[in-house]
Amino acid sequence: MNDLVDVSLQVNGVRYDVAIRPWRTLLEVLRETLGMTGTKRSCGEGQCGTCSVLIDGEVVNACLYLAIEAQGKEIETIEGRPEGEPVLQQIQRSFAEKGAVQCGFCTPGMVIATKALLGDNPQPSEDEIREALVGHLCRCTGYVQIVEAIQDAASRLARERLR
Amino acid sequence: MTYLRRLPKFEYVGPRTLTEVCSLISGGAPDDAMLLAGGTDAILQMRRRERVPRRVIGLKGVAELDFVREQADGGLSIGAMTTLHSLLSAPAIRQRYAILHETAAQIGGPELRNIATIGGNIAGALPCADLPPALMTLDAQIKLSSHRGERWMPLRDFFPEFGRTVAQDDELLSEIKLPRPAPYSAGTYLKFHDRQSMDMTVVGVGAFVVLDDDGRTVRELRLAYANGAPTVFRAMKAEAVLCGQLFGEKVLDAVAEAACSESSPRTSWRANAGYRLSLIRALTKRAIRRSWQSASSQKGTK
Amino acid sequence: MSAEIRHEFQVIGKPTPKKDAPLKAAGRAEFADDINMAGMLHGKLLRSPHPHARILSIDASRAAALPGVRAVITGKDFPGVRYGNLPRTRDYLPLAIDTVRYIGEEVAAVAAIDEDTAEEALDLVQVEYEVLPAVFDPEEAMKPGAPQLHAPAPGNISAHTESEFGNVEAAFAEAAYIREDMFETHAVKQGMLEPHACVGVWDSFGKATLWSCKMSPYTVWRQLAMGLDMKPGDIRVVQTYVGGGFSGGKQEAMPMDFCALMLSKKTGRPVKFVHTMEEVLTIGHLRHPMKIWLRTGTTKDGRIVAQHCKLLANGGAYSSIGGFSIFLAGAMLNLPYRVPNMRFESNRVYTNNGFCGALRGHTVVQMCFARDSQLELIAADLGIDPLEIRHRNAIQEGDVTANGFRIGTFAFDECIKRVAEMSGWHEKRGKLPKYRGIGFGCGAHLSGARLMGHSASAAEIRMLEDGTVHLTTGSTDVGQGVETVMSMIAAEVLGIEVDDVTYLKVDSAATPLDPGTFGSRVTLFTGNAVKQAAEEVCRQLAEIAGERMGVDPQDLIFRRREIVNHKDEKQRVSLKEIVRWGMFQQGKVISGRGTYGASEEKIDFRTGQGNLSPAYNPTACAVEVEVDPETGRVTMVGLWGADDSGTPLNPLAVKGQVIGAAVMSIGHALWENLIRIDGKVMNPSLRDYKMPQATDLPKLANFEHSNVITWEPEGPFGAKEAGQGAGTGVVAAIANAIHDATGVRLTRLPFTPESILAGIEELKEKEAVTES
Structure with a gap:
């Protein structure tokens, strides 16, 4: 059963027509077929959050999602839109400046989760931030600087909006 | 040793309607075709080669199975493909079925809740699943659909033994219905696990209390357990101990002892049976106490 | 010339974002x-x-x-x-x-x-x-007739160490108080x-x-x-x-x-x-699971006079670095308390399990758990305040330990005081509501070890024609911030910006031979090498500039990408100009090398005698917990830590390191446990190997760390290690906090809700018996 299936995926606003095997996860197709390696693979079972992407604006584990089921949906990854995304970039800047990045392996997933969080809840409390990070492991930071970075991104984005 | 592998080869079908799903599974043997709801368990079962289906029937595209609908009789109807995230976002659930909201919020994190579905959590038939005990305390009914038609049954009769349901191979869990909540009623689900989040349940206790119009006497108590036995179950003997009684610590002890004797938790590397029983004893009382307080505080507000 | 003659640093000591963070946050770092x-x-x-x-x-x-x-x-x-x-x-x-x-x-x-x-x-x-036939338990593996794993290791003894300093027998004979306890640690990842x-x-x-x-x-x-x-x-x-x-x-x-x-x-x-x-x-x-038997003798007022430790480590199937692991366990028993007489005996035993080796904190974590748990018991027995007993035994700057550690900066007393203040210890200890508790734990770490074989660090700096530099060492950035802090050291000396330094990844065909990143060695060892390399580049540049400017090279200083005559600051020229002059007009290659070997002292690995590290880092922390008395579950309420990392070169990175180390120890103490039954791992997944999540930890307001700042003369710009020490006292602090909350003394890791509940129930039964 080697049957390739033609699939059309909309990733970061760009349409990709690819022939894939139906048993490929979205993570495998992003990394191996489309060469988008910013989304990481680690635990393979939805526990670590390194493979988080947005599907129609909702954050999901790409390792638990069949690529074939992501057809017709808007997929967003850490690479972002080619023309640049101010919100994503602000989150990335806050992570870098606040010391939230150490080894950086969890960072893309954390940044994506933050984008989803701030989309739903632009001014989250500390508890809400921590809740939003459940399902994301970071072994380096102990999360303190990650929480601080998300607070920083939220307040900077709020100031941007006021302007 | 076996390890977590890439997915096995399979053919994928993505039906758009319930009728299509029913016809796809109308003649299938269980291992030949596999229904894929959210996939948070099913994908892993395939990666561990616990299941190697020839054909995967993906349900994410069946829009008619994704709904939360208030019923004319005051009840609530939930489609099987409703994600835990959608459960949490439904105002009707937050306001009128708080125990269900509370339970869904304790499962996984945002990523998993955006994929995992209520139907998958039930149909997986795992003793550690959290939604089934909460739903059992709400007296949920479930609908099984097949090409032959549909049938309704109480959720509490759905799990005959470990890892199994009474659904036939050609049947699909399609809908969950909750009756209208009684006045002076409230419930809570206490999930015990090691960390604050993401863990598999060691023991889960759902309690739902309905008070008489006096707001003090317990008219009805429903108790259901995750990981208290090889399946999720209702502890009906323990429930009976409190029925018609005034709430009090002494009778609570009796309920908890009865719940323990109805339970048969297992010893595993995760926890010893004795410890699980201690949890059942403590959390049964705690859950009833909290539910009772919440239900009795409704007095005068109605 | 050198950076020290300037009173204020341009780069060092300023919180500096990690250089590679933007790349990593964008998902563009190639793993x-x-x-x-x-x-x-x-x-x-x-x-x-x-x-x-x-x-x-x-x-x-x-x-x-x-x-x-x-x-x-x-x-x-x-x-x-x-x-x-x-x-x-x-x-x-x-x-x-x-x-x-x-x-x-x-x-x-x-x-x-x-x-x-x-x-x-x-x-x-x-x-x-x-x-x-297979054997999984080290005690079984040592018995005659047990399955033998490796022919050259009779009795399955993978490694054995034995050392004695002072006169242990005589000291115990004179001790006013003696107690012995057994502690057990588990397998973590x-x-x-x-x-x-x-x-x-x-x-x-x-x-x-x-x-x-x-x-x-x-x-x-x-x-x-x-x-x-x-x-x-x-x-x-x-x-x-x-x-x-x-x-x-x-x-x-x-x-x-x-x-x-x-x-x-x-x-x-x-x-x-x-x-x-x-x-x-x-x-x-894995981290070595251990049985640690610890016997301690003190004076009436709680001063340690002797310690005798017997350690049995389950090594698993292969050696890894295990021989050093048990050596280090014994050596580090000498810190951070004064122990004038000490005997240490240890066996690392082969078993048919996954093998054990090094893991952040190495074997120091297990020893600190045992020792700081026992110290609390001693304090209670003798009626001494838990902080007071630590102060009484604290090692001081200038001490030489029984095994020959020469202690430089060591602000241990100040660490304890600061943690007491930050945590509100005196207001909380014994005054918290029932099932709320606060506990103290201390530890220490070294800033790189003198090892057998190659233990010197090296660095090379190549000046590029645009006035920027390429910096190479053999030390890797693993997230801890080496590329940034090494760049900061080079930038400080050369008077350039951190971004002017490109820190290249290690490539054995191109970068200097260097043992790499482990044992908290990089900041001190590699940092000194980088500083030396940068100083050599400055010397070369000063020579060129001196000639071009007509100034004595000794009078030139480097700052803000300029070379300046410090006697007449109007005389200045851009660094880039001097570089280009030297390269293009004089045909020079401007590059510097530095090495740091800490080789002037040697360790006798047979006896354990010698000065293992150029510098030592004491640490203290307090942990506040709440325990659910009906389930045994622990909630982490607060953690306050302080350590003497010397002078932090990059405070932003130091903060990340110390908090990260503390959180790893929290995970190891409470939730993480790699369970093997008959050699088979039962929980090889991140669902069941439970590392801390963001929701498991104290809130920002109750999670603080403080650096007690000292100037360590052995370190570059006064710095010492930061990444491991902060985790060493945490496990004991949690054990001590759980004891304060419940009265249950846990001597076996991990501290599961099941074991805590069992302890609470046992205490209740005892109370009931006493009452009746």
Whole structure:
């Protein structure tokens, strides 16, 4: 059963027509077929959050999602839109400046989760931030600087909006 | 040793309607075709080669199975493909079925809740699943659909033994219905696990209390357990101990002892049976106490 | 000339974001699994299902015939030379040849066109085993008649150390108070999120190159040469970004590394291996589970006069760095308290489990758990305040410990005081509501160790014609911030911006030979080397500038990308101009080298006598917990820590390091436990190997760390280690807090809700008996 299936995926606003095997996860197709390696693979079972992407604006584990089921949906990854995304970039800047990045392996997933969080809840409390990070492991930071970075991104984005 | 592998080869079908799903599974043997709801368990079962289906029937595209609908009789109807995230976002659930909201919020994190579905959590038939005990305390009914038609049954009769349901191979869990909540009623689900989040349940206790119009006497108590036995179950003997009684610590002890004797938790590397029983004893009382307080505080507000 | 003559630093001491953070946050940092090469094949390893077995035969013909499979190899494809860390403990093979000693040991490897095919091929490799009796418990393994794992290690003794300082017998005879306790620790993992991964290329000239996420590429390089029986010069190891290290498999050559190269040799293609998390959790590289028997004698007022420790470490199937692990355990018992007389005996025992080695904090964490738990018991017995007993025994600057550690800066008393203030200790201890508790724990760490073999760091700085520099060392950034702090040191000396320094990743073909990243050595060892290299560049530049400016080179200082005459600051010229003048007009190559060996003192690893590190870092912390008395579950309410890391060079990175270390210890104490039953790992997944999540930890307001700032003369710009010490006292602090909350004294890790509830119930029964 080697049957390739033609699939059309909309990733970061760009349409990709690819022939894939139906048993490929979205993570495998992003990394191996489309060469988008910013989304990481680690635990393979939805526990670590390194493979988080947005599907129609909702954050999901790409390792638990069949690529074939992501057809017709808007997929967003850490690479972002080619023309640049101010919100994503602000989150990335806050992570870098606040010391939230150490080894950086969890960072893309954390940044994506933050984008989803701030989309739903632009001014989250500390508890809400921590809740939003459940399902994301970071072994380096102990999360303190990650929480601080998300607070920083939220307040900077709020100031941007006021302007 | 076996390890977590890439997915096995399979053919994928993505039906758009319930009728299509029913016809796809109308003649299938269980291992030949596999229904894929959210996939948070099913994908892993395939990666561990616990299941190697020839054909995967993906349900994410069946829009008619994704709904939360208030019923004319005051009840609530939930489609099987409703994600835990959608459960949490439904105002009707937050306001009128708080125990269900509370339970869904304790499962996984945002990523998993955006994929995992209520139907998958039930149909997986795992003793550690959290939604089934909460739903059992709400007296949920479930609908099984097949090409032959549909049938309704109480959720509490759905799990005959470990890892199994009474659904036939050609049947699909399609809908969950909750009756209208009684006045002076409230419930809570206490999930015990090691960390604050993401863990598999060691023991889960759902309690739902309905008070008489006096707001003090317990008219009805429903108790259901995750990981208290090889399946999720209702502890009906323990429930009976409190029925018609005034709430009090002494009778609570009796309920908890009865719940323990109805339970048969297992010893595993995760926890010893004795410890699980201690949890059942403590959390049964705690859950009833909290539910009772919440239900009795409704007095005068109605 | 040197940076010290300036009173204020331009770069050092300022919170500086990690240089590679923007790249990583954008998902553009290339980790080993992100590498894709033309024609690349994918490798997978076949693992033993038996804890102990003889391999009778391996038939790979069916696997090799599977379409898409390019090669299958077994242990016989390698020269059969054992490799390892210490000369007397070389017991690793790239793949097992005749015996497997734990479940998960590698016996064959496949390269195929994709991972799916490689996995399928593993099913077709037929291995005939003769199952041998296995032993999992170290005490059983030492008994006569127990299954023997390695012929050269009778009684399964993998390593043994014994040392005595002072006169222990006499001191115990005079002690006013003596107690002994047994503590048990468990198997835990590094838990880095990036699974081990590598790409191997064997080129047509017979040279082998490995791209891999290694913390210590040169250690890997050396071990690859051993196991492949090749000249080191024919092997090249190139570091990729490292997605978390914490020692373990990223510290050593692993079977996947050898197999990537050998399969590339067989196929002529690049071969990539990536472990699944399940493999990572199965193979070993665990923290040593230990039984620690500790006997301590004190005076009436709680001053320690003698300690006797017997330690039994479950080493698992292979040596790894285990010989050093138990040595270090004994050596570090000498810190941070004064112990004038000490006896230490330890055995590391082979068993049919995954093997144990180094993990953040190494064996210091276990010893601190035992010692600081016992100290609390002693304080209670003698009616001394828990902080007072620590102050009374605290090592002071200038001390020489019984085993010969020469203590430089060591602001331990101040650490204790500061934690007491931050945590509100005096307001809380004994005054919190029932089942709320606060506990104290202390520890210490070293700033790199003098080791047998190569332990010197080196650095090279090449000046580029635009006034920027390339900096190379043998130390890797594993997330801790080496690329930034080394760049800061170079920038400070050269008077340039941190961004003017490009810190290159380690490549054994291009960067200086250096043991790499481990043992908290980099800031001090490599930092000193970088400083020296930068000073050499300054000397060269000053010579050119002096000539061009007509100024004595001794009067020139470097700042803000300029060279300035400090006697007449109007005389200044841009650095870039001087560089170009020197290069273009004088034909010079401007580059500097530095080394730091800390070689002036030696350690006698047989007796344990000697000064192990150039500098030592004391640490203290307080933990507040709440315990649910009906379930035994612990909630972390607060953690306050202080340590003397010398002068923090990059406070932003130091904060991340110390909090990260503390949180790892919280996980190890409360939730993490790699459970093996009959040698089989029961929980090889991140669902069941439970590392702390963001919701498991104290809130920001109750999670603080403070640096007690000292100026360590041995360190570059006064710095010492920061990444490990802060985790050493946490486990005991949690044990002590749980005791304060519940009265339950836990001496066995991890502190599960089940064990705590059992303790609470036992206490209740005792109370009931007393009352009746």
